[in-house]
Amino acid sequence: MTPAQWRERIRRGEWTGPTAGLAPGYAQANLVIVPRGLAYDFLVFCQRNPKPCPLLEVTDPGDPHPRYTAQGADLRTDLPKYRVYERGVLIAEVTDLMSYWREDLVAFLLGCSFTFEHAMLRAGIPVRHIEAGVNVPMYITTIPCKPSGPFQGPMVVSMRPIPAPLVPRVVHVTSRYPLAHGGPVHIGDPKEIGIRDLQKPDFGDPVEVREGEIPVFWACGVTPQAVALHTKIDLLITHAPGHMFITDLLDEDLTFT
Amino acid sequence: MTPAQWRERIRRGEWTGPTAGLAPGYAQANLVIVPRGLAYDFLVFCQRNPKPCPLLEVTDPGDPHPRYTAQGADLRTDLPKYRVYERGVLIAEVTDLMSYWREDLVAFLLGCSFTFEHAMLRAGIPVRHIEAGVNVPMYITTIPCKPSGPFQGPMVVSMRPIPAPLVPRVVHVTSRYPLAHGGPVHIGDPKEIGIRDLQKPDFGDPVEVREGEIPVFWACGVTPQAVALHTKIDLLITHAPGHMFITDLLDEDLTFT
Numbered sequence: 001m002t003p004a005q006w007r008e009r010i011r012r013g014e015w016t017g018p019t020a021g022l023a024p025g026y027a028q029a030n031l032v033i034v035p036r037g038l039a040y041d042f043l044v045f046c047q048r049n050p051k052p053c054p055l056l057e058v059t060d061p062g063d064p065h066p067r068y069t070a071q072g073a074d075l076r077t078d079l080p081k082y083r084v085y086e087r088g089v090l091i092a093e094v095t096d097l098m099s100y101w102r103e104d105l106v107a108f109l110l111g112c113s114f115t116f117e118h119a120m121l122r123a124g125i126p127v128r129h130i131e132a133g134v135n136v137p138m139y140i141t142t143i144p145c146k147p148s149g150p151f152q153g154p155m156v157v158s159m160r161p162i163p164a165p166l167v168p169r170v171v172h173v174t175s176r177y178p179l180a181h182g183g184p185v186h187i188g189d190p191k192e193i194g195i196r197d198l199q200k201p202d203f204g205d206p207v208e209v210r211e212g213e214i215p216v217f218w219a220c221g222v223t224p225q226a227v228a229l230h231t232k233i234d235l236l237i238t239h240a241p242g243h244m245f246i247t248d249l250l251d252e253d254l255t256f257t
Numbered sequence: 258m259t260p261a262q263w264r265e266r267i268r269r270g271e272w273t274g275p276t277a278g279l280a281p282g283y284a285q286a287n288l289v290i291v292p293r294g295l296a297y298d299f300l301v302f303c304q305r306n307p308k309p310c311p312l313l314e315v316t317d318p319g320d321p322h323p324r325y326t327a328q329g330a331d332l333r334t335d336l337p338k339y340r341v342y343e344r345g346v347l348i349a350e351v352t353d354l355m356s357y358w359r360e361d362l363v364a365f366l367l368g369c370s371f372t373f374e375h376a377m378l379r380a381g382i383p384v385r386h387i388e389a390g391v392n393v394p395m396y397i398t399t400i401p402c403k404p405s406g407p408f409q410g411p412m413v414v415s416m417r418p419i420p421a422p423l424v425p426r427v428v429h430v431t432s433r434y435p436l437a438h439g440g441p442v443h444i445g446d447p448k449e450i451g452i453r454d455l456q457k458p459d460f461g462d463p464v465e466v467r468e469g470e471i472p473v474f475w476a477c478g479v480t481p482q483a484v485a486l487h488t489k490i491d492l493l494i495t496h497a498p499g500h501m502f503i504t505d506l507l508d509e510d511l512t513f514t
Binding site for chain 2: 039040043044047048050055057058060067068146148178182256
């Protein structure tokens with residue numbers, strides 16, 4: 001099934017589950033929707049923090065149809081699940097946004113780590129949380145994001161344990177995808193970026209780090225959501241974790257060359 | 258001399274010439290300044306057209322001091338020459354902006370082709386306009402930029418003749434610098450992108466294309482200036498051609514990995 005066929009199936013309500021593994025080879029995207037009044041500061045935030053916030057598309061205010069990343073798509077209906085927040089409080093988890101959409105809303109689509117995980121697998125690098133069938137572990141770090149207007153906060157990272165001999169290769173492979181978080185932001189000792197216990201992630205599930213493996217950390221797309229949530233803006237809408245937007249872009253389009 | 262020393266010399270009025278070749282190894286930047294009321298649409302324009310508009314920094318409204326690309330710099334004084342436009346008409350060419358700066362102005366700093374030209378030279382690839390001591394030839398193409406609000410128009414490209422056996426190498430070398438326009442947008446027949454006569458560039462100077470050389474075209478930083486100018490916005494300020502902002506960033510920082 002093509003990305004367009006998956007989006008149509010999701011639009012009809014026939015698929016409400018996570019999107020991992022659907023339409024392999026095509027990039028999936030994080031969704032963050034904010035009112036136009038805050039969109040400028042949020043866009044500057046993304047420009048200043050491109051590793052956690054790699055922008056694939058910014059829609060025109062009020063227009064739910066992305067123009068460049070997916071033909072014929074509707075961001076109000078084409079993701080399996082959404083979360084709606086008012087002043088920082090989750091008020092609804094819904095399968096479409098028809099009753100929440102407004103003429104002043106701007107949607108930000110951001111590259112997602114699925115793209116570089118596929119590249120890792122193609123390069124023979126194991127991805128532990130996929131093997132274990134759990135969510136990737138994510139941690140709030142002491143690395144500050146560069147602030148913009150009201151948006152500020154720490155970078156959230158994801159962690160994947162990598163066999164030591166493969167660490168150079170994983171840097172090389174993931175750095176090819178700057179629009180999917182790019183290369184790691186940290187390799188090795190978690191304490192250096194303020195993580196006390198790898199077995200207690202702030203989001204997602206813990207995974208085993210085996211003898212001879214190095215914990216490697218990437219900027220995570222949860223960062224902009226966490227930052228937007230923390231500012232308690234009037235209305236914030238995001239995809240539900242793991243329930244991404246399936247674009248028409250190839251994973252290779254996220255190499256930005 | 259370091260970038261900071263060059264900026265100080267320029268600030269004191271001791272250097273008003275072009276900046277090509279100053280502080281080698283450090284990235285220079287295009288400057289575009291617009292009022293806050295238009296900054297959002299212009300920022301989205303840059304996001305949608307990253308090859309002609311590779312953003313290095315967006316300043317806070319009214320703040321003439323970049324925070325991330327140059328320590329202690331002042332964008333009102335630290336470029337050798339500026340151009341000021343009102344409603345699309347050039348009203349002044351000045352060596353500082355002290356009498357034009359306003360509390361609502363936002364500065365955009367964009368990567369510049371000097372960065373990849375240095376990389377070409379290091380890789381043994383000739384750069385004809387540098388050899389000839391003239392400006393790079395630039396052409397208005399039929400490649401449309403993706404519009405944003407009032408900002409729209411064709412992409413402007415620069416052209417460098419490359420010996421045929423070196424074309425793969427020049428693609429590889431320049432693609433490493435996505436924040437300095439990245440790899441070429443077109444290789445070969447100029448007519449395919451709407452250029453009728455290579456010897457009649459729209460900006461800059463013509464250069465010789467010798468037997469066995471292929472014309473290679475890169476997205477050019479003149480694009481956002483031309484587009485902003487075309488929209489006849491109230492106030493637009495840019496660097497004067499060739500009189501760039503010298504940043505503290507290394508050329509290698511523009512690899513965006």
